[in-house]
Amino acid sequence: MSSANFTSEQITKMDQIIARYPRSRSAVMPLLHYVQSIFGYVTDEGIEFIGKKLDLATAEVNAVASFYTQYKRKPVGEYHIGICTNTLCAVMGGDAIYSALKDQIGSEHDGVSADGKVSLEHIECNAACDYAPVMMVNWEFYDNQTVESAKEFVEKARTGNPPAPTRGPKKLRTWKENSEVLAGFSDGLANEGISAGKASLLGLSKMKNSGNN
Amino acid sequence: MSKLVSVLTSNWEKSDSFTISGYQRDGGYKALEKALKMKPDEVIQLVKDSGLRGRGGAGFPTGNKWGFIPQGDNKEHYLVVNADESEPGTCKDTPLLMANPHVLIEGIIIASYAIRANHAFIYIRGEIVHVVRRVQQAIEDAYKTKLLGKNILGSGFDLELTLHAGAGAYICGEETALLDSLEGFRGQPRLRPPFPAIAGLYAKPTVVNNVESIASVPAIIDNGVAWFTSMGTEKSKGFTLYSLSGHVKNPGQIEAPLGITLRELLEIAGGIRAGHKLKFWTPGGSSTPIFTDQHLDIPLDYEGVAAAGSMLGTKALQIFDETTCIVRAVLRWTEFYKHESCGKCTPCREGTWWLVQALADLEAGRGSEADLDKLLDLCDNIAGRSFCALADGAAAPIISSLKYFRAEYLQHLQNGGCPFDPVAATLFQGSLT
Numbered sequence: 001m002s003s004a005n006f007t008s009e010q011i012t013k014m015d016q017i018i019a020r021y022p023r024s025r026s027a028v029m030p031l032l033h034y035v036q037s038i039f040g041y042v043t044d045e046g047i048e049f050i051g052k053k054l055d056l057a058t059a060e061v062n063a064v065a066s067f068y069t070q071y072k073r074k075p076v077g078e079y080h081i082g083i084c085t086n087t088l089c090a091v092m093g094g095d096a097i098y099s100a101l102k103d104q105i106g107s108e109h110d111g112v113s114a115d116g117k118v119s120l121e122h123i124e125c126n127a128a129c130d131y132a133p134v135m136m137v138n139w140e141f142y143d144n145q146t147v148e149s150a151k152e153f154v155e156k157a158r159t160g161n162p163p164a165p166t167r168g169p170k171k172l173r174t175w176k177e178n179s180e181v182l183a184g185f186s187d188g189l190a191n192e193g194i195s196a197g198k199a200s201l202l203g204l205s206k207m208k209n210s211g212n213n
Numbered sequence: 214m215s216k217l218v219s220v221l222t223s224n225w226e227k228s229d230s231f232t233i234s235g236y237q238r239d240g241g242y243k244a245l246e247k248a249l250k251m252k253p254d255e256v257i258q259l260v261k262d263s264g265l266r267g268r269g270g271a272g273f274p275t276g277n278k279w280g281f282i283p284q285g286d287n288k289e290h291y292l293v294v295n296a297d298e299s300e301p302g303t304c305k306d307t308p309l310l311m312a313n314p315h316v317l318i319e320g321i322i323i324a325s326y327a328i329r330a331n332h333a334f335i336y337i338r339g340e341i342v343h344v345v346r347r348v349q350q351a352i353e354d355a356y357k358t359k360l361l362g363k364n365i366l367g368s369g370f371d372l373e374l375t376l377h378a379g380a381g382a383y384i385c386g387e388e389t390a391l392l393d394s395l396e397g398f399r400g401q402p403r404l405r406p407p408f409p410a411i412a413g414l415y416a417k418p419t420v421v422n423n424v425e426s427i428a429s430v431p432a433i434i435d436n437g438v439a440w441f442t443s444m445g446t447e448k449s450k451g452f453t454l455y456s457l458s459g460h461v462k463n464p465g466q467i468e469a470p471l472g473i474t475l476r477e478l479l480e481i482a483g484g485i486r487a488g489h490k491l492k493f494w495t496p497g498g499s500s501t502p503i504f505t506d507q508h509l510d511i512p513l514d515y516e517g518v519a520a521a522g523s524m525l526g527t528k529a530l531q532i533f534d535e536t537t538c539i540v541r542a543v544l545r546w547t548e549f550y551k552h553e554s555c556g557k558c559t560p561c562r563e564g565t566w567w568l569v570q571a572l573a574d575l576e577a578g579r580g581s582e583a584d585l586d587k588l589l590d591l592c593d594n595i596a597g598r599s600f601c602a603l604a605d606g607a608a609a610p611i612i613s614s615l616k617y618f619r620a621e622y623l624q625h626l627q628n629g630g631c632p633f634d635p636v637a638a639t640l641f642q643g644s645l646t
């Protein structure tokens with residue numbers, strides 16, 4: 001495996017990732033996110049190249065990659081959907097949403113729609129329980145979902161017009177683009193979107209309304 | 214609502230609360246100026262005197278943890294902020310980082326100065342890209358305004374801050390697994406001792422603190438110990454974020470002094486959803502033993518919750534009404550622990566697998582009453598006999614639910630299956646039927 005499969009710009013970015021850490025091995029996770037941003041998933045050549053860069057055996061990089069659920073070993077859709085089916089979201093409607101989307105997309109866990117546009121998995125608690133039931137797409141928040149709203153998302157995403165996240169950028173970015181943010185490269189969209197959703201402001205707005213400050 | 218406070222949440226309503234200009238306009242980074250004029254040991258002492266306790270679950274006194282870092286040892290020291298927030302029900306650090314990332318960065322600079330660390334890390338869960346963006350931007354802006362980097366505010370103190378995104382593993386919230394993950398290994402807990410204060414990141418003295426713990430520090434420096442200790446209860450000082458979710462009219466975040474009760478919090482949230490009543494709830498996430506409607510007046514501080522047989526944990530109050538099947542709820546949590554068990558030790562790796570089998574049978578109405586005791590027996594062989602607290606968390610919902618709802622487990626056996634209609638528990642029950 002040579003570096004010929006990576007552009008010099010990509011290799012520069014990998015070197016920038018490594019330079020963030022006192023010890024190079026710490027770069028393995030952001031490098032795996034970065035490989036996902038290039039290929040959409042963690043490829044064998046990506047693993048081998050990370051091993052070379054960090055002076056690790058392929059098996060060592062593989063061991064890390066296989067430990068974490070966000071690293072995919074096969075392609076996902078351009079819009080990767082996660083439905084929270086941990087207890088709270090499941091009870092509030094997550095189970096119903098997940099089964100409806102499974103029928104609609106015609107895929108099983110981690111499966112991809114035939115057109116390659118959308119893929120589906122069920123996910124664990126995503127730290128937004130006050131917005132249940134929660135759907136994540138490319139790891140952006142879609143709060144307070146219903147079966148209808150989730151199905152509508154899938155339909156629109158298939159025609160290339162996915163609705164925007166509820167707490168996120170104005171326009172949904174692709175799986176690969178968001179993977180690059182996770183690798184530590186800014187896309188300049190931090191200032192888009194709201195500061196806080198309604199639920200986040202529950203106590204604060206109650207306090208202001210009762211004039212107690 | 215005389216009980217409520219707004220410190221961490223004070224600016225969340227403003228559309229630019231997450232920007233450096235918005236934060237500075239509202240008094241941000243003033244506490245840092247003050248702290249950098251103090252001696253590092255004075256900062257540690259002040260945080261000790263405030264009584265601030267860790268908000269990541271265990272409630273360990275923050276100032277004491279900082280004081281454990283050996284000084285004058287000629288080693289690098291590290292501060293690692295735990296922003297992995299993955300305990301089911303827990304959803305406070307995420308809105309905090311989205312609305313106010315600079316309060317964390319200000320706290321990080323102060324804490325690093327106090328423990329004499331020149332490199333700090335934020336280990337943030339990788340499943341929320343917009344929060345990663347906000348923190349990324351905040352760090353970038355702090356560097357641009359010389360609040361990070363060399364000679365911060367002319368104090369001679371240098372600090373590098375690195376943001377590290379996780380990749381989906383609950384166990385990486387456990388502080389030693391987090392350190393292994395940050396070093397580039399599989400996230401598996403380490404044997405303690407040595408504790409991170411002696412041999413943490415890269416085997417160097419390290420403080421690991423939760424986001425909310427560190428974000429509480431600037432206000433304490435700003436307003437003083439007397440202000441902080443005027444809130445809360447005897448051993449649980451100050452204010453905190455309580456997160457209400459589930460079958461309540463208005464779920465959300467409520468910032469209040471420690472010791473508020475669920476009854477008071479429910480009043481703020483508009484009560485249980487119309488026409489229903491409280492059945493069970495978690496005081497601090499799924500790893501804390503459940504409570505019922507008997508526990509509405511327990512003071513939600515570290516001691517009050519412990520005295521009633523549970524833990525304050527992350528103050529993640531997941532509320533379920535009478536439409537929710539306890540067996541379904543507990544089985545789903547158990548499946549989570551099985552999935553997230555890192556596999557390092559046998560009682561947890563194998564035990565959570567057995568627990569899921571046993572509960573799935575019970576949910577389907579298969580088995581006999583003796584299986585309930587077998588379930589408890591399994592829990593007894595897992596909790597306290599495993600390598601880390603994930604396994605204790607796995608046993609908590611089972612043991613506590615059998616304590617309060619044994620009859621409902623038996624009902625599944627008598628009924629030959631689950632007697633509940635899952636549709637009735639959903640938020641959109643009307644539109645599904």
Ligand SMILES: Cc1cc2nc3c(=O)[nH]c(=O)nc-3n(C[C@H](O)[C@H](O)[C@H](O)COP(=O)(O)O)c2cc1C
Nearest residue numbers: 267268269295297298299386387388422423426602
């Ligand atoms: C399985 C498990 C998961 C944990 N997850 C988190 C987490 O997501 N965030 C957090 O701050 N602490 C978490 N903790 C607690 C940490 O180990 C540690 O106690 C905490 O980060 C210390 O910070 P504090 O003293 O400021 O609370 C977890 C512990 C266990 C056993």
Ligand code: SF4
Nearest residue numbers: 555556557558561601
């Ligand atoms: S108790 Fe579970 S999560 Fe913790 S070390 Fe053992 S196997 Fe891993």
